[in-house]
Amino acid sequence: MQLTGGQILCESLIREGVDVVFGLPGGAILPLYGTLPQYKDRIRHILVRHEQGAAMAADGYARATGKVGVCWATSGPGATNLVTGLACSSMDSVPIVAITGQVARPTIGKDAFQEIDVTGVTLPITKHNYLVMHASEIARTIREAFYIASSGRPGVVLVDIPRDVFQEKAEFGEYPTTVDLPGYKPVLDGNISQILRAARLIKEAQRPVVLAGHGVLLSRAMDELREFAEKTQTPVITTLLGLSGFPQTHYLSLGMPGMHGVAWASLALDEADLIIGLGARFDDRVTGDLKRFAPNAKIIHVDVDPSEIGKSVATAVPIVGDLKRVLKQLIANVEPAIHVEWMAHLDQLRREHPSLYIRPTEKLLPQYVIREISEVTDGRAVIVTGVGQHQMWTALHYTFKEPYTMITSGGLGAMGFEVPAAMGAQVGVPDRVVWSIAGDGGFQMTMSELATIAENNIPVKFAIINNNFLGMVRQWQEFFYNREYSASGYTKNPDFVKLAEAFGILGLRVTERSQVRDAIIKAMEWAGPVVVDFVVEEEENVYPMIPAGTSVDQLIEEPQMVEERR
Amino acid sequence: MPKGPASHTIVALVQDRPGVLNRVASMFRRRGYNIVSLSVGHSEQPGFSRMTFVVNGDDHTIEQVRNQLDRLIDVVKVSDLSDENVVARELALIKVQATPYNRSEIIQLVDIFRANIVDVSPDSLIIEVTGDEDKVDSLLQLLKSFGVRELMRTGRVAMLRGANAYPGTPSANGNQ
Numbered sequence: 145m146q147l148t149g150g151q152i153l154c155e156s157l158i159r160e161g162v163d164v165v166f167g168l169p170g171g172a173i174l175p176l177y178g179t180l181p182q183y184k185d186r187i188r189h190i191l192v193r194h195e196q197g198a199a200m201a202a203d204g205y206a207r208a209t210g211k212v213g214v215c216w217a218t219s220g221p222g223a224t225n226l227v228t229g230l231a232c233s234s235m236d237s238v239p240i241v242a243i244t245g246q247v248a249r250p251t252i253g254k255d256a257f258q259e260i261d262v263t264g265v266t267l268p269i270t271k272h273n274y275l276v277m278h279a280s281e282i283a284r285t286i287r288e289a290f291y292i293a294s295s296g297r298p299g300v301v302l303v304d305i306p307r308d309v310f311q312e313k314a315e316f317g318e319y320p321t322t323v324d325l326p327g328y329k330p331v332l333d334g335n336i337s338q339i340l341r342a343a344r345l346i347k348e349a350q351r352p353v354v355l356a357g358h359g360v361l362l363s364r365a366m367d368e369l370r371e372f373a374e375k376t377q378t379p380v381i382t383t384l385l386g387l388s389g390f391p392q393t394h395y396l397s398l399g400m401p402g403m404h405g406v407a408w409a410s411l412a413l414d415e416a417d418l419i420i421g422l423g424a425r426f427d428d429r430v431t432g433d434l435k436r437f438a439p440n441a442k443i444i445h446v447d448v449d450p451s452e453i454g455k456s457v458a459t460a461v462p463i464v465g466d467l468k469r470v471l472k473q474l475i476a477n478v479e480p481a482i483h484v485e486w487m488a489h490l491d492q493l494r495r496e497h498p499s500l501y502i503r504p505t506e507k508l509l510p511q512y513v514i515r516e517i518s519e520v521t522d523g524r525a526v527i528v529t530g531v532g533q534h535q536m537w538t539a540l541h542y543t544f545k546e547p548y549t550m551i552t553s554g555g556l557g558a559m560g561f562e563v564p565a566a567m568g569a570q571v572g573v574p575d576r577v578v579w580s581i582a583g584d585g586g587f588q589m590t591m592s593e594l595a596t597i598a599e600n601n602i603p604v605k606f607a608i609i610n611n612n613f614l615g616m617v618r619q620w621q622e623f624f625y626n627r628e629y630s631a632s633g634y635t636k637n638p639d640f641v642k643l644a645e646a647f648g649i650l651g652l653r654v655t656e657r658s659q660v661r662d663a664i665i666k667a668m669e670w671a672g673p674v675v676v677d678f679v680v681e682e683e684e685n686v687y688p689m690i691p692a693g694t695s696v697d698q699l700i701e702e703p704q705m706v707e708e709r710r
Numbered sequence: 711m712p713k714g715p716a717s718h719t720i721v722a723l724v725q726d727r728p729g730v731l732n733r734v735a736s737m738f739r740r741r742g743y744n745i746v747s748l749s750v751g752h753s754e755q756p757g758f759s760r761m762t763f764v765v766n767g768d769d770h771t772i773e774q775v776r777n778q779l780d781r782l783i784d785v786v787k788v789s790d791l792s793d794e795n796v797v798a799r800e801l802a803l804i805k806v807q808a809t810p811y812n813r814s815e816i817i818q819l820v821d822i823f824r825a826n827i828v829d830v831s832p833d834s835l836i837i838e839v840t841g842d843e844d845k846v847d848s849l850l851q852l853l854k855s856f857g858v859r860e861l862m863r864t865g866r867v868a869m870l871r872g873a874n875a876y877p878g879t880p881s882a883n884g885n886q
Contacts, residue, residue: 451777
């Protein structure tokens with residue numbers, strides 16, 4: 145059957161199970177938009193207001209559903225606007241297929257209007273990318289793109305398609321079911337001799353901990369992680385991206401370690417004699433100074449990406465493989481264990497350290513707002529955050545009970561993520577409650593997507609943790625730059641309630657502690673999207689804090705410790 | 711104990727796809743690895759090329775280089791030939807000043823090094839020399855006194871001795 149390139153693309157996407165695409169039209173991608181109405185009952189298109197919103201919405205969709213997120217944009221500025229979103233997904237191993245229009249083939253390389261070398265620009269922030277020069281190659285390319293994006297260590301694949309390739313006709317017959325990629329064969333099963341070596345170390349360990357990362361969720365290994373932890377009685381530390389991979393109400397859960405993690409998790413890593421890294425990449429926010437990280441521990445590192453193993457920390461036992469499979473192999477080979485002294489010690493650390501302490505005050509504290517959201521939603525809402533103080537308070541004070549409920553820009557740390565990613569997550573899981581915990585800074589970066597949210601009646605609940613500051617910047621300036629609040633304060637923030645109303649969205653403002661719970665409940669009872677402006681204490685700091693490039697012995701837990709240090 | 715920085719010869723079999731050289735070069739640049747030399751050419755398999763890199767680094771760095779190369783979708787196979795029994799060669803073209811008085815002296819040197827003279831003009835010669843870097847360096851050193859006008863060197867290419875083809879590459883991940 146002869147179809148146009150645009151039709152072949154849509155047919156291919158449908159066969160990949162795509163039901164929603166976030167995008168914005170423009171010249172080079174217009175032929176695809178000309179085709180789209182033929183498929184409108186099968187592919188839902190959500191018209192964003194800025195292409196960064198499309199990329200980040202696809203990211204939120206992918207993280208909430210586990211499916212590949214799809215976004216597209218036109219050539220030139222459309223494509224470059226995608227870049228921050230794609231970089232974010234790339235850093236956090238989120239499966240994304242991005243499609244960009246390109247100028248017509250005869251004009252490529254001529255600096256044509258809206259021409260940008262998109263495959264060149266996105267080279268370092270994609271797992272792979274393609275420039276498709278013939279309509280006959282579209283189906284195979286899309287099959288490869290979805291395979292690469294979703295297998296092994298998931299990532300971003302960009303497919304750049306010239307305008308005239310969308311219009312060119314080609315034969316579309318059987319959609320390929322297999323791929324021929326001789327250079328890409330992810331190892332899925334762990335090497336058995338390494339599994340046995342790991343089992344031996346696990347048996348010998350007196351003070352073991354699991355460090356569980358995003359890989360747990362990406363590999364859907366939550367049940368296996370739990371079984372492994374329970375069988376070996378190993379406490380589980382979760383990284384920022386791994387937070388919802390292990391229920392925080394579980395008796396073996398220690399929470400998040402690192403720069404703004406709870407003290408007992410950081411101390412557990414410091415004192416452990418064995419760290420079992422499961423789909424975590426030993427990021428600098430977790431390890432601090434690598435020379436002083438986990439001085440007593442041997443490390444077992446399980447990752448599907450061989451290049452992560454040994455990248456930051458020396459590994460005693462490297463295991464390459466899909467985490468779910470490797471954990472099954474480990475469970476079969478480890479013996480049940482108990483670590484009475486170690487568990488008692490960790491309990492004591494937990495009692496001694498006030499990491500989750502909120503000072504008693506009548507003022508409206510951001511931590512309090514997040515605790516209230518956690519309680520009202522019973523720790524079961526899908527939470528999307530931006531980047532900064534509110535993100536860390538969410539990680540600390542929201543009790544995550546279910547998987548795929550913590551959606552945050554971890555690696556890239558892209559402010560503005562909170563609005564479009566929450567929109568995409570809600571589109572992916574329409575029956576769940578989605579709360580976007582936003583910073584007043586990040587919110588203003590991408591709030592144009594409120595128009596998309598209103599237009600499509602996407603019922604995200606926004607909690608703006610509004611301190612009239614770029615809060616984390618201000619905190620660092622307070623700690624490390626003599627309280628010189630250089631360009632971190634907003635002297636004239638918009639009226640977020642009126643702003644929401646201008647978009648046709650319910651806006652609420654909360655300035656008193658006593659209003660918090662009612663506002664949260666009211667927002668959740670409202671059928672559509674809501675923006676709640678929580679006007680919180682301006683100079684509240686995130687504790688604990690381990691200053692960048694130091695280690696756990698520099699942990700600051702209370703305000704007076706900042707003074708003492710100074 | 712990991713060894714200190716050393717020169718490694720890394721050979722990668724890659725798919726002939728547009729941009730593959732760019733992908734590889736971009737990876738080296740972005741990760742901060744330094745390429746001493748690079749040569750690229752067709753392999754015995756249609757649709758595949760072979761790249762030979764010379765990279766300086768300690769064992770840890772070289773392992774990272776191999777893993778990062780392997781991570782690229784278009785890279786099929788990566789081998790570190792440094793410790794192997796290999797033949798390594800590079801080729802140089804050297805344009806050297808020559809007068810009727812010293813031309814025979816240059817020719818003698820060229821003979822000793824089993825190099826070739828591939829172009830002769832009234833006041834210069836082009837010498838083609840093939841060998842390992844030491845040999846090329848030595849000849850070049852000797853020719854400098856005559857006046858080297860131009861020098862072109864390829865990067866190193868390397869191949870395993872004996873009947874074995876490139877070994878299957880356990881990519882330093884414990885899954886040998």
